[in-house]
Amino acid sequence: MARERPSDQDFARPLRRILLGIAVLVLLGLFVLWRIDNPRVERLRAAVVDRILPSFDWALVPAASLTRMLRDFRSYAKLYEQNQELRRELQRLKGWREAALQLEQKNAALLELNKVRVSPRLTWVTGRVLADSGSPFRKSVLLNVGRRDGVVDGWAVTDGLGLVGRLAGVGNSTSRVILLTDSSSRIPVTIQPSGQRAILAGTNGPFPALEFLEDRETISPGDRVVSSGDGRLFPPEILVGHVVRARGGGLLVRPAADFARLQFLRVLRTVPVEQPPPPEPVPAAGADPAAAGPDAPPPASEPTASAPAGGSDG
Amino acid sequence: MDSRGALRRLAGQAGYLGAAALILFARMIPGPESGTGRAWPGPDLLFALSFAIALRRPDFAPAWAVGGVFLMQDILTGAPFGLWTAIALLAFELVRRQDRRFLELGFLPEWLFFAGLLLLARLAERAVLFVALVPQTAFSSLMQHYFVTVAIYPAVVLSCYLLLGVAKLSPDQAVTYQNRI
Numbered sequence: 001m002a003r004e005r006p007s008d009q010d011f012a013r014p015l016r017r018i019l020l021g022i023a024v025l026v027l028l029g030l031f032v033l034w035r036i037d038n039p040r041v042e043r044l045r046a047a048v049v050d051r052i053l054p055s056f057d058w059a060l061v062p063a064a065s066l067t068r069m070l071r072d073f074r075s076y077a078k079l080y081e082q083n084q085e086l087r088r089e090l091q092r093l094k095g096w097r098e099a100a101l102q103l104e105q106k107n108a109a110l111l112e113l114n115k116v117r118v119s120p121r122l123t124w125v126t127g128r129v130l131a132d133s134g135s136p137f138r139k140s141v142l143l144n145v146g147r148r149d150g151v152v153d154g155w156a157v158t159d160g161l162g163l164v165g166r167l168a169g170v171g172n173s174t175s176r177v178i179l180l181t182d183s184s185s186r187i188p189v190t191i192q193p194s195g196q197r198a199i200l201a202g203t204n205g206p207f208p209a210l211e212f213l214e215d216r217e218t219i220s221p222g223d224r225v226v227s228s229g230d231g232r233l234f235p236p237e238i239l240v241g242h243v244v245r246a247r248g249g250g251l252l253v254r255p256a257a258d259f260a261r262l263q264f265l266r267v268l269r270t271v272p273v274e275q276p277p278p279p280e281p282v283p284a285a286g287a288d289p290a291a292a293g294p295d296a297p298p299p300a301s302e303p304t305a306s307a308p309a310g311g312s313d314g
Numbered sequence: 315m316d317s318r319g320a321l322r323r324l325a326g327q328a329g330y331l332g333a334a335a336l337i338l339f340a341r342m343i344p345g346p347e348s349g350t351g352r353a354w355p356g357p358d359l360l361f362a363l364s365f366a367i368a369l370r371r372p373d374f375a376p377a378w379a380v381g382g383v384f385l386m387q388d389i390l391t392g393a394p395f396g397l398w399t400a401i402a403l404l405a406f407e408l409v410r411r412q413d414r415r416f417l418e419l420g421f422l423p424e425w426l427f428f429a430g431l432l433l434l435a436r437l438a439e440r441a442v443l444f445v446a447l448v449p450q451t452a453f454s455s456l457m458q459h460y461f462v463t464v465a466i467y468p469a470v471v472l473s474c475y476l477l478l479g480v481a482k483l484s485p486d487q488a489v490t491y492q493n494r495i
Contacts (some may be wrong), residue, residue, distance in 0.1 A: 020377055024403055027385070030396035035446050041395055050388050056339065063343045131342040134393040136356060136459045141344060167390075176392060183451050204451055262344060310397040 032086030037106075042169050053130055053142060060131055068263075071259035124158075124266040125149050130174060139204060140165075141262055146173040149267075156227070156234040156268045162188070162256025163227060163240045164265055180208055180240070181259060189232035189240055189253075192219040197228055200240060207244065207252035210277060215255050221245045235270050319477060326374035326461050329478040334360060334383040338390060358432075359461040362470040364406060364429055369417065369481050372410040380406050394448060398439055422467070426464045429464045436460060 034041040053060075097226065127145035134140050145151050147170055157164045157177050163186060169176035178185055185202035189210075196218065198210045213219065225242040229236025241255040337359045360383065367375040384399040408431065417424065436456060443450050474480045 016377075020403065020407060023377065023381055024400045027396035027400035027422075029392055031442075031446075034395035035448065043394070045389050045395065052386075052390075058344075059339070060343060063339075067343060129344045131390075132344040133342060133390055133392055135341075135393060136455065138392050140392050167440070176390075184449055204455060212473070 015168060046169040046171035046176065048170075048176070049133070049176070050146065050174050051140065057130065057144075064129075068261075070235065109221050123269045124263055125151055125269060126266050127175075128264055131264050133176060134179075134182075137183070137204065139179040139185075139202065140168070141177050141179065141265075143175050143177055143265060143267070144173065145206065146171045146175050146268055148172055150269070151175060151267050155235050155270055156238060158238060158266050158268060159257040160265070160266055161239065161258070163238050164255075164257045164259070166233070167267065177265065179259070180255065181206065187240070188228045188232065189225050190228040190236075191219055191243065192224040192226060194223070197230065200225070206259065207246070207254055209246075210243070210251040212255060213251065216251065219243055219251060233270075238268070242250075323373050324395065326367075326371055326478070327379060328373050329480075330363075331379055331383065333363055333478065334379075337363065338383075338387055342390065353428075357396070357466040359463075359466070359470065360431060361435075362428070362463060362467050363474065364402070364466070364492065365409060365431070365481055366471045366474045367453060367478075368406045368409045369412065369424065369427075371473070374478075374480060375406070376405060377407065387436065400441075401435050401439055405431055421426065421471075424471075425467060428467050428490075432460060432463060456467070 030041070038148075040236070067276060095110075125145050127143035127149075129141045129143045143157075151170055151310050153170050154169055155167050157166060160246055163180060163294045164298075165177045165179040166187075167175050168178040178258050180187055180200060181204065182202045183204045185200075185208070187195075187200040189198055189200045190196065191198060191210075196214060199212045200208050201211045202208045210225075221242075221244050225239040225240045225243060227234045227236055227240055239256045241253040241257075244252050244254045319408070341356070364375055364380055364383070368380070381399055381403050384402045385396065387393070388395055388397075388399055412427075440456070447466065
């Protein structure tokens with residue numbers, strides 16, 4: 001029998017056990033640290049991702065476009081049905097276009113009467129989706145914008161039409177977006193015709209749920225859901241989606257953003273506290289809490305952004 | 315150990331690391347499921363692969379490699395930092411300590427062992443997360459993920475054999491491999 005062991009392994013075994021125990025303890029310590037001092041460890045995570053991801057960029061981008069091509073190719077099989085459907089949709093949209101044009105004129109006229117000024121600092125940075133960094137239990141993607149582009153944790157991300165999520169974890173050249181379908185995502189929203197406030201909670205499924213509704217009766221499927229701006233994290237009035245009724249009777253939201261095709265995303269550059277200008281002259285630098293971060297551009301653009309607003313108002 | 319064995323071991327470790335990197339890479343490709351989530355969550359291929367190799371050739375998937383790969387997965391997927399890695403390290407240590415004769419019983423006991431261990435590991439993770447008050451996903455989606463992973467395990471074993479050439483060891487070979495770090 002080859003049962004007798006070389007003698008050195010009698011020593012290797014306890015040593016190995018100790019090393020493994022240390023490794024496990026370190027990992028558990030890391031977990032506890034993550035739980036206690038989340039931002040710092042998340043920054044570490046962002047830094048690691050920042051180091052690794054760009055070196056995979058050369059492969060991730062072609063792979064992503066390849067899968068996209070395959071998917072598009074598969075859709076050729078249903079070309080005829082799609083064509084018919086598109087025709088019908090076009091017809092419907094023509095009607096909408098007419099309505100939109102009329103509304104736009106009306107809106108312009110009303111804005112002129114009202115002298116409403118849309119926040120001049122609502123600009124954005126567009127980034128490309130580098131990687132899907134989710135798991136079956138997390139929904140998040142990585143973008144190729146980071147601290148060097150001046151983005152800050154917590155800013156809203158849209159796909160140009162609807163809200164997609166928010167930044168959570170910003171590295172130097174990459175950042176992680178927690179999608180609003182993720183089960184840890186909570187976003188304050190307003191449901192539009194009724195004006196009710198609610199919290200949009202992700203479920204990991206395609207349709208996030210509406211929670212903390214006061215009065216379910218006044219809400220009907222098809223109502224518009226927009227971000228409410230509560231908590232001042234997100235700018236208000238970003239389209240989120242439309243209400244749908246779940247089979248169980250709960251209210252869900254069909255996102256306006258196309259989550260099946262996340263390719264280019266906009267990070268909305270939101271500077272906190274953009275209140276209507278107070279009547280008495282207040283020093284602009286004092287009014288701004290400058291919580292946005294140490295980056296130079298927002299404070300520098302502060303006077304130029306508010307000067308035309310004040311000038312044309314008076 | 316002679317140099318040929320060492321070379322084979324290095325090749326096996328490289329194979330394991332390469333396969334793990336491929337799995338991590340494949341799931342990072344942004345696709346239509348990135349945002350919406352599919353009806354069924356995909357299988358935990360990394361766990362299945364590591365289990366299959368750790369049971370057959372413990373020297374191909376040493377603890378440092380398993381730890382590194384799982385920690386990388388934790389970092390990239392935004393999971394709780396290090397917890398699943400620690401649990402996986404302990405679980406695979408249990409696998410490594412198995413008597414090699416276990417493999418000779420056939421595939422069904424091995425499959426059951428895999429199913430039991432994964433269930434235990436997931437429950438342990440959930441228990442720790444519960445104690446630490448980390449918000450968690452629905453239990454049903456975890457179970458779906460679990461059953462998909464258990465169902466895919468035979469295919470993982472087969473592809474391990476076909477692609478990486480990881481075969482069962484004879485018991486006396488196994489003893490020499492068992493105690494390596």
